[in-house]
Amino acid sequence: MLDTSVDFVPTTDPARMLDDPAAARAILRQVLAYLDERAADLDPAAQLDLARRVGLRSGLYAAQFPVEYGGWDMTETLAAELREEAAATGTGYSRVILSSHEGPSRMLLSATPEQRERWLRPLVDGRLTRCLAMTEERGGSDLTRVASSATWSGGKWVLTGRKFLISNAAQADVAIVLVRAVGARVEGPTFFVFGTDTPGWRVVRALPGMDPLYTQYEVELDAIELPEDAVVGGPERVGGAAGVASEWLPFGRICLAARAVGLARWALNVARRHADQRVVFGVRLSEKQYIREFIVRSDIKVEASRALLRKAAAALDAGHLAVREAAMAKLCATEAACEVIDDAMQVLGGRGWLVEYGLERAYREARLLRIVDGTSEMLKETVFHMPPHTGERSY
Structure with missing residues (x-):
């Protein structure tokens, strides 16, 4: 809390x-x-x-x-x-x-009124934090390869399996978990929501990475018993995880794209200031053509990323699903952020590698953004297969 x-x-x-x-x-x-x-x-x-x-x-x-x-x-x-x-x-x-990612999930707007009151409201006012347990070690985020299961037995669901690379799992009060429902009238990928104090939720190990503040976890679902109303959206949403995910993942992707644009913009300003102040062999770095190449191409990448970001956000505001727009925005912005920060490091030379200038920290975060909520490769597949207009949300 x-x-x-x-x-x-x-x-x-x-x-x-x-x-x-x-x-x-x-x-x-x-x-x-x-x-x-x-x-x-x-x-x-x-x-x-x-x-x-x-x-x-x-x-x-x-x-x-x-x-x-x-x-x-x-x-x-x-x-x-x-x-x-x-x-x-x-x-x-x-x-x-x-x-x-530790705060409220847009996915809970697809929840029942009771679930929204029980879980969404306290997440919005900061009384609780949550984790989203979708990915698995073998299947990644591919919903069709989910191995963890929820078996309908004796009037309750029993969840078993393991989840991999789960942010905030050790600290979260609430878990939203993707499993494959079996043994019921309708089967298939399904989201469940429950408190992490539920017996059977077990954090197996921490998975430290490049950034110590972005630690991931492996989690075991050890015969977690849940009532029928633990399905996100109610019993009628059993097997409907793909629809729920496609409806709400664009919001998360736009959040990450916005942060990537900001990081790139900051790194570009760091490079500009340094180039204007640093004198090498009697000439300011900003007067050298190859330094200007770094700065100009970075400037263009920031502006292009921002344009795609604004287009995707406007599409969501207009009630569209914006799956394609959000994928394009995240793909462009996160890839660009890594490139812009890398160029800024080059402009600063040895200083760019030092912790005190902050570029190495920004790069570690930007590099992660190319992976979470859909890798760049996954987003390319989305852009290729999705038509330009993706319809409107159901709510």
């Missing part, structure tokens, strides 16, 4: 975000100024904790969720803009201001 105690008080009323996008922008500037003053000397874990608590107090955390569940009905277009702006600070902790 998150601690929301902090002395931050926004001078702009969060309720104004309902009608005025400028209010949200003003609040974000206040949040970033507050964190810039207070978070710099904290260790990375403490920075994340403070940024999350300030995000909650500011009203920005989960602001894109409906008012009836504690959000502010923020548009995806505005949320993407704010995520980009936060990431453009170059700080790792800025990723949790508007909530991250």
Whole structure:
């Protein structure tokens, strides 16, 4: 459960975000100024904790969720803009201001009213955190190869299997788990939601990676017994995980794309400043054609990524599924972020490799963004096979 105690008080009323996008922008500037003053000397874990608590107090955390569940009905277009702006600070902790993978899941908007009250509302107001357990060691995120199962027996579901590369699994209060339902009238990939204090949920081991703040986990589902109403969306959604995922994954992909654009923009500014100030053999680096090549091509990549991001966010705001648009935005933005940060490192030379300049931290995060919520290769398949217009959401 998150601690929301902090002395931050926004001078702009969060309720104004309902009608005025400028209010949200003003609040974000206040949040970033507050964190810039207070978070710099904290260790990375403490920075994340403070940024999350300030995000909650500011009203920005989960602001894109409906008012009836504690959000502010923020548009995806505005949320993407704010995520980009936060990431453009170059700080790792800025990723949790508007909530991250640990916060509420859009997938729960497909849940029953009872499930929304029980799980979504406390996730939106920060009383709980969650994890999404989809991937498996052999099948990856391929829904057709899910080996974990939910067997209908004796009026209850029994979940067994293992999940791999699950973010926040050891800290989460709520788990949303993908398994294959068997033994019922309808079978197939199905999402379940339940508390991680349910007997049978067991974190097997941590899976540390390039970034210590992005630790993944392996989880065992050891004969977890769940009632019929634990199926996300109710019993009629058994076997319907593919539809639920396609409806809500674009939102997560746009979030990641926005952060990637912000990271790339920050790295480009670092490179520009250094090139303007650094003198080599009596000439500023910015006067050398090959340095200008780094900067110009990076500038174009940032602008192109932002354009695709805005297009995808606008499509979601218009009620479209935006599967193709979100895939294109994430593919372009995350690939570009790695390339822009790498070029910035080259512009800085040996300094670019040093921790104090922040580029190595930004690169580690950007590199992960090319994998989570759909690898670049998977997104290319989506773009190839999806028509330009993907219809409207069902809700």
